[in-house]
Amino acid sequence: MGAIHRADVDYDVIVVGAGPAGAVAARTAAERSARVLLLEGRREIGRPVQCTGLLSVRGVELSGASPEVIVRGIRGAFVYGPDPDGKRLALEKDDVHAYVIDRDRFDLDLVERAVRAGVEVRLKSPAVGLERSEANRVQTLRVKTNGHEVRLRARVVVGADGPRSVVARAAGLPPPEKTIIGVQATIAYEPPREDYVEVWLSHAIAPNFFAWAVPAAPGTARVGLGTDDPKQAKALFDRWVARQFPDCEILGFQSGSIPIGPSSRTVTDGVLLVGDAAGQAKPTSGGGIYTGISCARIAGEVAAKAALSGDASERTLGEYERRWREAFEGELRLGLVAHRIYGRLRDPEIARLLEAASDPRIVQVLSEHGDIDYPGRVVRRVMESPALLAKLLQAAPRRMEIYLPLLQEHL
Numbered sequence: 001m002g003a004i005h006r007a008d009v010d011y012d013v014i015v016v017g018a019g020p021a022g023a024v025a026a027r028t029a030a031e032r033s034a035r036v037l038l039l040e041g042r043r044e045i046g047r048p049v050q051c052t053g054l055l056s057v058r059g060v061e062l063s064g065a066s067p068e069v070i071v072r073g074i075r076g077a078f079v080y081g082p083d084p085d086g087k088r089l090a091l092e093k094d095d096v097h098a099y100v101i102d103r104d105r106f107d108l109d110l111v112e113r114a115v116r117a118g119v120e121v122r123l124k125s126p127a128v129g130l131e132r133s134e135a136n137r138v139q140t141l142r143v144k145t146n147g148h149e150v151r152l153r154a155r156v157v158v159g160a161d162g163p164r165s166v167v168a169r170a171a172g173l174p175p176p177e178k179t180i181i182g183v184q185a186t187i188a189y190e191p192p193r194e195d196y197v198e199v200w201l202s203h204a205i206a207p208n209f210f211a212w213a214v215p216a217a218p219g220t221a222r223v224g225l226g227t228d229d230p231k232q233a234k235a236l237f238d239r240w241v242a243r244q245f246p247d248c249e250i251l252g253f254q255s256g257s258i259p260i261g262p263s264s265r266t267v268t269d270g271v272l273l274v275g276d277a278a279g280q281a282k283p284t285s286g287g288g289i290y291t292g293i294s295c296a297r298i299a300g301e302v303a304a305k306a307a308l309s310g311d312a313s314e315r316t317l318g319e320y321e322r323r324w325r326e327a328f329e330g331e332l333r334l335g336l337v338a339h340r341i342y343g344r345l346r347d348p349e350i351a352r353l354l355e356a357a358s359d360p361r362i363v364q365v366l367s368e369h370g371d372i373d374y375p376g377r378v379v380r381r382v383m384e385s386p387a388l389l390a391k392l393l394q395a396a397p398r399r400m401e402i403y404l405p406l407l408q409e410h411l
């Protein structure tokens with residue numbers, strides 16, 4: 001691939017999608033002196049919201065977002081099993097471990113920071129296609145704007161356009177392994193504790209995923225469930241809300257897709273993918289903001305370096321792929337195994353496992369070492385303790401033992 005001259009392109013880097021991953025990638029590239037355009041298909045940044053807004057303290061700090069986006073702090077979780085009369089597991093940290101944030105304000109704050117770093121932003125401008133020059137030296141993005149199509153040229157295109165990425169498809173990069181549909185509403189609800197989230201583990205409620213209630217503004221909560229059965233998602237949600245929160249006033253609906261499993265390739269000549277477009281959300285919880293912005297910092301740095309050096313070949317951009325996989329692939333793969341194990345458990349088996357997990361020694365390990373950004377850490381702790389592992393294995397069905405080596409492989 002020959003060198004690209006700056007005059008041959010409109011921008012060094014074009015980032016498609018102004019969610020958290022796109023805003024952070026764009027800002028990082030601009031801070032490294034690249035001319036950056038950030039394109040957003042919607043008319044407003046961050047709206048409609050498609051997220052619960054639970055983000056670790058670490059994630060909020062890494063994003064650089066203003067503390068004004070924080071609604072409240074979270075210290076613990078109540079975990080319920082399939083049996084309505086069963087025990088609930090209470091896990092608690094000494095300090096606030098995560099924040100509930102307002103996602104629309106968070107996204108806007110990150111885009112404003114990108115603008116201050118020199119990024120140009122265009123709203124209502126969805127990318128609809130990508131053409132690549134013969135030697136893949138210049139990327140020409142086709143963008144709809146004001147009812148007509150324009151062509152914008154860049155040395156590097158960053159696809160940060162979510163789980164149904166147009167950039168990924170146009171560049172021939174594979175989609176994430178599977179998607180979960182999340183359906184959520186903000187309701188009037190007084191949670192048992194304002195600094196605890198609630199989680200329900202049951203396939204009858206949320207097939208192959210879970211349901212949640214996260215305290216938001218005083219007297220309200222964001223309650224939702226995820227499932228890999230898109231046709232049933234809304235009906236399951238309506239049934240669960242009617243039973244779990246009878247007579248609660250519904251203040252607003254949100255829904256969206258969550259990618260499960262990292263994409264097998266996230267880089268090609270002149271193009272890289274980041275955030276949900278690259279399948280970087282955690283398969284255990286569906287949380288994708290922390291991993292997305294962490295990988296976006298690498299993406300912005302590598303995209304700027306490649307664009308400014310005039311060599312945006314797959315080989316050069318491969319630095320991004322290597323670095324983000326080194327940081328997160330083990331966690332994401334481990335999460336995928338955990339997601340599969342959970343999918344194969346029947347509800348009575350989940351109930352038995354939760355009963356076993358209420359052993360005070362296990363509760364202590366879960367509370368002390370649980371980390372929403374790195375769920376693998378607590379799995380490692382449990383697996384390193386023969387007594388705790390034996391306790392859980394006793395409660396687990398025999399057929400689950402085949403997964404142990406798979407878990408160990410990714411620890």
Ligand SMILES: Cc1cc2nc3c(=O)[nH]c(=O)nc-3n(C[C@H](O)[C@H](O)[C@H](O)COP(=O)(O)OP(=O)(O)OC[C@H]3O[C@@H](n4cnc5c(N)ncnc54)[C@H](O)[C@@H]3O)c2cc1C
Binds near residue numbers: 021052181287
């Ligand atoms: C119901 C639900 C609850 C969730 N709760 C949490 C949570 O509590 N914590 C957490 O960490 N994660 C959560 N997630 C996941 C989280 O929302 C995502 O992982 C995160 O938003 C990914 O950021 P992103 O920037 O990669 O993509 P997105 O936030 O999806 O941003 C992509 C942007 O690209 C734009 N776009 C799409 N196509 C185009 C195009 N062709 N041209 C231009 N622009 C385009 C979109 O409009 C959007 O603004 C939740 C997801 C769902 C569905």
